[in-house]
Amino acid sequence: GAGVSQSPSNKVTEKGKDVELRCDPISGHTALYWYRQSLGQGLEFLIYFQGNSAPDKSGLPSDRFSAERTGGSVSTLTIQRTQQEDSAVYLCASSLAGGLAKNIQYFGAGTRLSVL
Amino acid sequence: GENVEQHPSTLSVQEGDSAVIKCTYSDSASNYFPWYKQELGKRPQLIIDIRSNVGEKKDQRIAVTLNKTAKHFSLHITETQPEDSAVYFCAARWALGQLTFGSGTQLTVLP
Helix, strand or coil: CCCCEEECCEEEECCCCCEEEEEECCCCCCEEEEEEECCCCCEEEEEEEECCCCCECCCCCCCCEEEEEHHHCCEEEEECCCCHHHCEEEEEEEECCCCCCCCCCEECCCEEEEEC | CCCEEEECCEEEEECCCCEEEEEEECCCCCCEEEEEEECCCCCCEEEEEEECCCCEEEECCEEEEEECCCCEEEEEECCCCHHHCEEEEEEEEECCCEEEECCCEEEEEEC
């Protein structure tokens, strides 16, 4: 079946604008994760959704960042009033289950965000 | 939360030689340790993983070892090939399923 799909693949925006990044997980996967990868850096955890549970937002760097997951499937990551330091690749991953079950995370190709 | 340290940050080996990448983690409750390979401009892809109840796992030229007492785990690639060149990330799973990633190792296999 199809893998994790993210859109857009590239986004260029001006400082101060809001942006929305979309993630479509693998069908049937109940867990969804957002990560941020700055140039030449590792993956920084942002937020985690598991089923209908309240999301773990502990990785969000500021209140300008928010995410939602509608109907337990598609997720949108919103960054308000973008800053230049928000420039990075935003990666989404999904897994069959969360918690302590075996949950291999499959990644999307990412959205490269450039804030001018 | 979990903290994962990864070394080295860059590694160059001759084709056919072995490569070893090491990671340490801080949370003794972590129970799952995957390794991801990321080629330039591509998404991270799982290459091997190990659970905390196993000390070693092997898949063809790739192996991972885990020392729970010392809280470190390593990736071993034997008979390296040019297509092994990529960035490799280790990770540890803590809490409810989040992965904490190491900072990555840029592996270059020289022909």
